[in-house]
Amino acid sequence: MFVMTDIVKRYGPTLVLDGVGLAVKAGEVMALMGENGAGKSTLVKILAGIEPSDQGRIEIDGKPVTIRSPGQARAAGVGYVAQELSIIDSLSVAENVFLGDSSIGIMRSAARLAEMARPYLARVGLDYVDPLALAENYSVAERQLIEIARLLSRKARIAILDEPTAALSESEIVRVKAAVRAIAADGCAVIYVTHRMPEVFELTNRVTVLRNGKSFAPMETATLSIDTLIEAMLGRQLGKMFPPRAAKLGAEAVRLESCMAPGLKAPVSLSVRSGEILALAGQVGSGASTILRLLAGVTPLGSGAILLEGRAYAPKNVADGIASKVVYCSDDRKRDGIFAVRSVPENLSAPALSSISRFQLLSGSLEKGHIRSIAAKFGLDERYFSRLAGNLSGGNQQKVALGKWIGLNPKLLLVEEPTRGVDVGARAEIYKHLRELADDGLSIIFASSDTQEVLGLADRIATFFHGSWCRWSTRIPRPPKASPAT
Amino acid sequence: MTTKTPTAERSIRIPRPVYSLAAILAIVAVAGFTTPSFATLDNLFVVIRAASLTGIVAIGMSYITISGNLFALSASSLGALVAVLFALITAQFGFAAGVVLTLLLAGVSGAAQGVAISLIGNPIITTLAFGTVFRGLAALFSGNSILRIESDLALWIGTARPLGIPTQSWAFVVAALLSWFVIRHLKLGREIVLCGANPQAAIASGLRVGVVTSVACIALSTGVAIMAMLTVSQFSQAKADLFMGYDFDYIAAVLVGGIALRGGRGSPLQAALGAILIALLQNFMLLNGFSAGLRMTIVGFLVVVSISLFHVLQGKSR
Numbered sequence: 023m024f025v026m027t028d029i030v031k032r033y034g035p036t037l038v039l040d041g042v043g044l045a046v047k048a049g050e051v052m053a054l055m056g057e058n059g060a061g062k063s064t065l066v067k068i069l070a071g072i073e074p075s076d077q078g079r080i081e082i083d084g085k086p087v088t089i090r091s092p093g094q095a096r097a098a099g100v101g102y103v104a105q106e107l108s109i110i111d112s113l114s115v116a117e118n119v120f121l122g123d124s125s126i127g128i129m130r131s132a133a134r135l136a137e138m139a140r141p142y143l144a145r146v147g148l149d150y151v152d153p154l155a156l157a158e159n160y161s162v163a164e165r166q167l168i169e170i171a172r173l174l175s176r177k178a179r180i181a182i183l184d185e186p187t188a189a190l191s192e193s194e195i196v197r198v199k200a201a202v203r204a205i206a207a208d209g210c211a212v213i214y215v216t217h218r219m220p221e222v223f224e225l226t227n228r229v230t231v232l233r234n235g236k237s238f239a240p241m242e243t244a245t246l247s248i249d250t251l252i253e254a255m256l257g258r259q260l261g262k263m264f265p266p267r268a269a270k271l272g273a274e275a276v277r278l279e280s281c282m283a284p285g286l287k288a289p290v291s292l293s294v295r296s297g298e299i300l301a302l303a304g305q306v307g308s309g310a311s312t313i314l315r316l317l318a319g320v321t322p323l324g325s326g327a328i329l330l331e332g333r334a335y336a337p338k339n340v341a342d343g344i345a346s347k348v349v350y351c352s353d354d355r356k357r358d359g360i361f362a363v364r365s366v367p368e369n370l371s372a373p374a375l376s377s378i379s380r381f382q383l384l385s386g387s388l389e390k391g392h393i394r395s396i397a398a399k400f401g402l403d404e405r406y407f408s409r410l411a412g413n414l415s416g417g418n419q420q421k422v423a424l425g426k427w428i429g430l431n432p433k434l435l436l437v438e439e440p441t442r443g444v445d446v447g448a449r450a451e452i453y454k455h456l457r458e459l460a461d462d463g464l465s466i467i468f469a470s471s472d473t474q475e476v477l478g479l480a481d482r483i484a485t486f487f488h489g490s491w492c493r494w495s496t497r498i499p500r501p502p503k504a505s506p507a508t
Numbered sequence: 509m510t511t512k513t514p515t516a517e518r519s520i521r522i523p524r525p526v527y528s529l530a531a532i533l534a535i536v537a538v539a540g541f542t543t544p545s546f547a548t549l550d551n552l553f554v555v556i557r558a559a560s561l562t563g564i565v566a567i568g569m570s571y572i573t574i575s576g577n578l579f580a581l582s583a584s585s586l587g588a589l590v591a592v593l594f595a596l597i598t599a600q601f602g603f604a605a606g607v608v609l610t611l612l613l614a615g616v617s618g619a620a621q622g623v624a625i626s627l628i629g630n631p632i633i634t635t636l637a638f639g640t641v642f643r644g645l646a647a648l649f650s651g652n653s654i655l656r657i658e659s660d661l662a663l664w665i666g667t668a669r670p671l672g673i674p675t676q677s678w679a680f681v682v683a684a685l686l687s688w689f690v691i692r693h694l695k696l697g698r699e700i701v702l703c704g705a706n707p708q709a710a711i712a713s714g715l716r717v718g719v720v721t722s723v724a725c726i727a728l729s730t731g732v733a734i735m736a737m738l739t740v741s742q743f744s745q746a747k748a749d750l751f752m753g754y755d756f757d758y759i760a761a762v763l764v765g766g767i768a769l770r771g772g773r774g775s776p777l778q779a780a781l782g783a784i785l786i787a788l789l790q791n792f793m794l795l796n797g798f799s800a801g802l803r804m805t806i807v808g809f810l811v812v813v814s815i816s817l818f819h820v821l822q823g824k825s826r
Binding site (some may be wrong): 426 | 694711713721770773
């Protein structure tokens with residue numbers, strides 16, 4: 023029914039999509055999978071008219087179409103639900119359903135609009151929702167479903183859902199899945215972008231995998247196992263992706279005792295030993311990242327106590343944390359991880375200005391030694407030293423964002439989403455270097471919503487769900503040979 | 509990806525000061541050929557002195573811009589206040605006390621503005637308000653009259669030409685080199701640059717963003733104080749409406765010099781070049797009898813063109 027071929031897209035020097043193809047039949051749910059940075063979101067944004075492609079063709083029902091704006095996409099029958107919700111809280115549910123629909127006009131009465139919205143809401147399982155109520159009264163899951171109702175109201179024949187369940191709980195996901203099945207049953211071609219394995223196996227008919235900007239021929243979901251799918255995404259066996267675990271652990275480095283902080287719903291107690299990599303597993307809003315921010319001094323401690331090497335530790339701000347050799351790398355390196363307009367060496371020495379200067383005077387030789395040792399520890403090529411950090415690839419930017427802390431010889435490294443937007447090769451390298459640092463005695467706590475990363479890298483896992491710590495896993499199976507149902 | 513060769517991401521870039529230098533040479537060439545009175549020794553001193561006083565303030569202003577705080581709109585008013593205070597103190601306690609106390613007061617006013625910017629978060633609004641306060645205080649302290657000083661030392665500093673070069677220009681050169689050294693070689697200078705490049709990342713790296721903002725404001729206040737004291741010394745008088753309307757010149761020098769508005773890039777030397785460029789252009793237009801309106805239009809236009817040019821160049825290099 024619809025075919026994209028030879029799609030090419032560059033961002034500056036980076037080739038994001040390198041001749042990608044995607045074909046979906048009416049009534050079919052096609053999973054679009056791939057690692058972070060594989061180009062999934064870029065591909066669907068091209069189809070939705072949000073990003074123009076540099077090359078490539080799109081055909082719908084055998085006829086070539088041009089899609090270079092959201093309006094053209096809508097006219098071609100493409101509906102798009104973005105990762106970030108586009109529901110306007112201060113408008114009514116019905117107004118949100120018909121948002122941006124110029125055929126509605128401004129003269130419709132609210133009651134008339136509500137009547138028009140009802141059948142679409144019912145189709146996605148929102149028959150109990152009052153179309154006249156403001157959207158802000160409804161949960162994230164319900165608002166996600168309102169977005170799907172919007173697709174229906176526009177008579178979209180191709181529906182793109184970009185990680186619709188990323189911020190939802192299990193019971194909420196069930197409702198989204200039901201809505202997706204309903205629109206597919208109506209003859210819609212559904213493109214379903216997700217990281218969640220169970221959804222792929224329960225919901226989709228076929229899977230298209232993107233890897234390093236290239237696409238692979240679609241596979242029938244029924245013929246796949248989780249392992250084959252992961253290997254297709256990674257381009258290698260999972261076992262080779264991750265370094266071996268710690269052989270022996272040192273003394274306890276950090277201990278949290280019944281800690282409460284904004285973002286947590288129940289007190290958390292946990293500890294890390296030196297040389298250990300602890301994973302805090304959980305989706306957005308699970309509270310996993312709150313623990314990192316608490317330790318880093320970004321979020322204040324509400325109640326409870328933190329012990330750093332046996333001594334009470336209560337950082338008031340990030341500088342306090344750094345002074346205690348506790349360092350933190352957020353999940354948004356563009357915002358606060360790198361200085362994009364400055365050179366790589368200046369980035370690497372930024373937190374360590376005191377140690378590269380004598381009497382307030384910067385020392386070129388001290389700085390050179392400092393950045394060389396970081397580069398060696400983090401596998402960063404010295405050829406990049408003349409470059410601005412913003413001009414590096416995602417993987418190298420992440421190495422800079424992480425590496426700048428290594429020069430301080432930290433005791434505890436806190437990392438949020440260690441490999442977001444990082445390609446496969448650099449991911450494996452980052453895992454390897456993190457493990458090497460741990461083997462040298464560093465304690466690492468990372469928060470991640472990427473299940474493979476959590477299972478592959480951590481010595482222990484603490485799972486978080488909706489602001490509560492819920493489970494410890496010490497013996498971790500690897501690689502996961504689980505059946506699709508789990 | 510590490511397998512990619514760096515050359516794939518490299519692009520050729522011409523340093524921004526090269527454009528400013530080229531523009532300076534162009535004006536000198538055009539003026540030299542078309543305007544006989546331009547290439548005289550007397551006129552050269554006029555140009556250098558004009559560039560020097562604007563340049564000293566522009567160098568201070570570049571600290572504000574590089575530290576990520578856009579511009580201060582209080583420089584000219586602070587200049588008037590400082591001039592009035594300097595004249596009052598010098599008349600009462602002598603020249604040396606005048607210089608020391610004036611510098612001290614200027615530093616305090618800079619620190620106050622820095623703290624206020626950190627709290628309010630908007631340098632433009634904050635310095636606009638402070639500027640009004642400064643101008644008002646200048647009027648209050650001077651009683652709206654002309655204050656005269658009688659100091660031979662001051663007069664010598666205002667008019668002398670050691671080694672044939674005006675004292676103002678010596679001060680300009682020293683200020684430029686010192687500012688460059690601070691930005692380039694001091695730990696504090698690196699902090700200023702990093703805070704301007706990305707304040708969020710600076711905070712996350714444990715850098716002192718608030719301190720940096722105050723230091724930048726103090727740098728500007730110091731530049732303003734030196735400029736104001738040199739002016740008062742030259743004419744042996746001060747009044748509350750001094751330097752009215754000069755703020756745009758200081759900002760224009762920074763922009764024409766090619767210092768990026770977003771902060772974190774550029775050098776004080778570029779502001780110095782920008783000041784020379786604008787002084788040359790003004791002088792050339794004056795000698796050719798351009799009306800005040802036309803001069804204003806042309807300088808404003810030059811600023812628009814240079815911002816656009818640098819913006820386009822930046823887009824290419826990204």
